[in-house]
Amino acid sequence: MFNIGDKIVYPIHGAGVIESIEEREVLGKKNKYYIMRIPLNGMQLMIPIDNIEALGIRGIIDKNGADKVLEILSEVPTQMNKVWTKRYRENESKIKAGNIFEIADIVRNLIVLDRLKKLSTGEKRILANAKDILISELMLVFDIEGKQVEQLLDEIVK
Numbered sequence: 540m541f542n543i544g545d546k547i548v549y550p551i552h553g554a555g556v557i558e559s560i561e562e563r564e565v566l567g568k569k570n571k572y573y574i575m576r577i578p579l580n581g582m583q584l585m586i587p588i589d590n591i592e593a594l595g596i597r598g599i600i601d602k603n604g605a606d607k608v609l610e611i612l613s614e615v616p617t618q619m620n621k622v623w624t625k626r627y628r629e630n631e632s633k634i635k636a637g638n639i640f641e642i643a644d645i646v647r648n649l650i651v652l653d654r655l656k657k658l659s660t661g662e663k664r665i666l667a668n669a670k671d672i673l674i675s676e677l678m679l680v681f682d683i684e685g686k687q688v689e690q691l692l693d694e695i696v697k
Contacts, residue, residue, distance in 0.1 A: 540588075541573060546599045546679045550637025551668075552584060553577050553675030554599050560588070579675040579685050595637045604639070605680040608673070611643040612695045616651045623659055630665050639676055645669045650696045 541547055541557055548554045555577035562571050563585070573586040573596075586596060600608070620626040630649070633641040649658060649666040658666065674688045681688070 541591075541596075541598070547573070547575065548597050548599055548637060548639070548672075548676055549575065549584060549586060550595045550635055551672075552582065553579060553672045554679050555582075555584070555675065556679070558583075577675055578678060579671060595635075597637065599676050599679050600639055602680060605677055608639060608643045608677065609691070609695055611640055612647050612692060613697065614647065616648045617644060619648055619652070623662060627659075627661050627665060630662075630669070634665070634669055634672065639673065642669050642673050646673055646692070647696050650692075 543557050543559060545557045546554060547557060555575040557573045558576050559574045560571060561574055562569055571588040573588060573591075575584045575586055576582070577584070586594065620629060630645045633645055646666065646669045649662060649669070652658060653663075653666065670689075670692070674685050674692070677683075677688045677691075678685050
């Protein structure tokens with residue numbers, strides 16, 4: 540169970556802060572919800588408390604975890620599937636799982652691949668989504684602005 544002020548990650552959407560816990564009626568059924576705001580884009584989400592495990596909600600990583608993310612970003616890209624549609628599905632599945640280290644791997648691999656050859660529209664969307672998720676979590680860990688995290692990513696990924 541999380542509390543107001545806790546920093547959490549909602550896979551697919553990114554990291555944010557629980558602003559309140561409210562009981563609301565949705566489709567005729569009363570449930571308790573975390574009301575989370577994502578600082579990167581200001582989005583507010585209602586997360587049903589009874590469903591947090593199934594949704595993959597987790598607390599944000601600590602500074603050691605963030606250092607590992609930065610290390611992953613600086614490494615040589617890993618082998619990716621050569622067929623872009625399969626690569627797209629694999630990356631989409633990893634994003635849905637919400638593992639920040641796999642998301643860092645996706646970001647690094649796609650940035651490097653984009654430098655070598657232009658990404659398809661679908662892969663550009665995957666890269667943008669993965670970057671937003673990564674940036675939103677690192678913002679909260681390091682307590683810095685999104686633009687600073689983005690500059691850091693640009694400096695680290697070779």
